Amino acid sequence: MELDNRIINTVKSVLKKYHAKKVLVAVSGGVDSMVLLNVIGEIIPKEFFGVVNVDHDLRPESAKEVEFVQNFCVGRGYQFFTTKWLNKPQDDIGMEAAARSFRYDFFKKIMQDNDFDTLLTAHHANDLAENILMKLIRSGNAYEVVSLKEQRPFADGQIVRPLLNFAKSDITVFADIHDIHHVQDKTNFDNITMRNRLRNNIFPELQKENGQLLTHFNFFEQQIMALLDLAQKEFSRIENSMKLVKTPEKITGLIKPVETLNSEQQTLFWGSFFTKSNLGISISNRQIEQIIEIVTGDHANASIDLADSWQFIKSYDQFLIQRVQDQNLQVFPIKVGQTQIINHRKFSLLEDERSFTLTVENTPHEITLRTRRSGDKLLLSNGQHQKLSKRFINEKIPEYERDNYLILLFDNQIVWVEKIYNMSDYLKKGSKHYKIKLD
Numbered sequence: 001m002e003l004d005n006r007i008i009n010t011v012k013s014v015l016k017k018y019h020a021k022k023v024l025v026a027v028s029g030g031v032d033s034m035v036l037l038n039v040i041g042e043i044i045p046k047e048f049f050g051v052v053n054v055d056h057d058l059r060p061e062s063a064k065e066v067e068f069v070q071n072f073c074v075g076r077g078y079q080f081f082t083t084k085w086l087n088k089p090q091d092d093i094g095m096e097a098a099a100r101s102f103r104y105d106f107f108k109k110i111m112q113d114n115d116f117d118t119l120l121t122a123h124h125a126n127d128l129a130e131n132i133l134m135k136l137i138r139s140g141n142a143y144e145v146v147s148l149k150e151q152r153p154f155a156d157g158q159i160v161r162p163l164l165n166f167a168k169s170d171i172t173v174f175a176d177i178h179d180i181h182h183v184q185d186k187t188n189f190d191n192i193t194m195r196n197r198l199r200n201n202i203f204p205e206l207q208k209e210n211g212q213l214l215t216h217f218n219f220f221e222q223q224i225m226a227l228l229d230l231a232q233k234e235f236s237r238i239e240n241s242m243k244l245v246k247t248p249e250k251i252t253g254l255i256k257p258v259e260t261l262n263s264e265q266q267t268l269f270w271g272s273f274f275t276k277s278n279l280g281i282s283i284s285n286r287q288i289e290q291i292i293e294i295v296t297g298d299h300a301n302a303s304i305d306l307a308d309s310w311q312f313i314k315s316y317d318q319f320l321i322q323r324v325q326d327q328n329l330q331v332f333p334i335k336v337g338q339t340q341i342i343n344h345r346k347f348s349l350l351e352d353e354r355s356f357t358l359t360v361e362n363t364p365h366e367i368t369l370r371t372r373r374s375g376d377k378l379l380l381s382n383g384q385h386q387k388l389s390k391r392f393i394n395e396k397i398p399e400y401e402r403d404n405y406l407i408l409l410f411d412n413q414i415v416w417v418e419k420i421y422n423m424s425d426y427l428k429k430g431s432k433h434y435k436i437k438l439d
């Protein structure tokens, strides 16, 4: 009885907390969503809610499951919306994500066409814990880890998940007590997906270590969310100082404001920066990881010893900057009064009285992320340039894929092209500012 009241009262208070007025319950027919539907049926008059279901048509039983949910709703006079997924992708890769995308598009359409302000899903504490562990395994990106929130904006309204604090076992006990009928998704027992492997093999073991595990995952998520919220305040301030320019193919901004953060904080900052959907450019997790590695790794705090690796010499009437790397001598001419960027270090030579000052700046000024443009050139370790289009050909990247390759630039110098080019392979790390006086 105690559990009964807890579940019913929680659903009531969550709906109240988020001012849900006309709700659409997403019901697959499984035990979780059938419990949620039963609770909603108890606490909300039927004019104020509807039921939505998607037949993904991926399993032979799916039509029967829709029928089950439909009969339940019709029997009680609930509004019921359903659709069948017809245009499925040809191969299995990404099927789950495509199914989810279709499902949520349909939910959105039904909400908008029928003025529902709140979509309810029956996600519970085990889903949340599985999600956290999955994201941790897949990307470790803190911004991804917190994807299952009790509430978030959706369509013109919101998604609310009233059962997020209850364990799956609580929900099944509730279903047993109230004799709530539901369908059994047999694929839940297949260990083909990582989610099922975690659910069936890993979590039962983890729970033996500590019975409070699910509460701890929930607590962890709330803390991360609060910390990210706090960080975001600082990050917004930094982004403002970056003077960002965004277009559909390009983002550019100053790097200096980010350097007020220490290196771990910078990693967090760039994670937040590139995870945002309003950047214009779409970036995957894998790409984010690589970009962060470049941005934070390349000009880490290690110092360069200019005298050791770079030399400034006067040869006849020419000034040269040269360095020896991998037993290769690289030589770059430089003119007085000129600034030259070599391997993303900025060299400028000034004459004052009878002496020269060579300034070497290692910290890039401006960062740009964009897609490719004709004429893009890559700097090679021998100081020569190679056309990006040539590199694409050498690497056998098909023509149609090339436009989607992300390119990172420091001060308009390409430093990274995903998968095929990384200038830091040619660089010694450094970020200090050196002034060399030459007589």
Ligand SMILES: Nc1ncnc2c1ncn2[C@@H]1O[C@H](COP(=O)(O)OP(=O)(O)OP(=O)(O)O)[C@@H](O)[C@H]1O
Pocket: 026, 027, 028, 032, 033, 052, 053, 054, 055, 056, 100, 103, 120, 121, 122, 123, 127
């Ligand atoms: N085919 C469906 N029709 C209607 N609602 C569904 C369907 N599948 C899932 N849902 C809703 O989503 C909730 C979570 O389901 P499930 O855990 O299977 O989805 P997921 O893919 O893991 O998560 P998400 O939907 O957030 O991506 C269910 O409890 C139910 O409320």
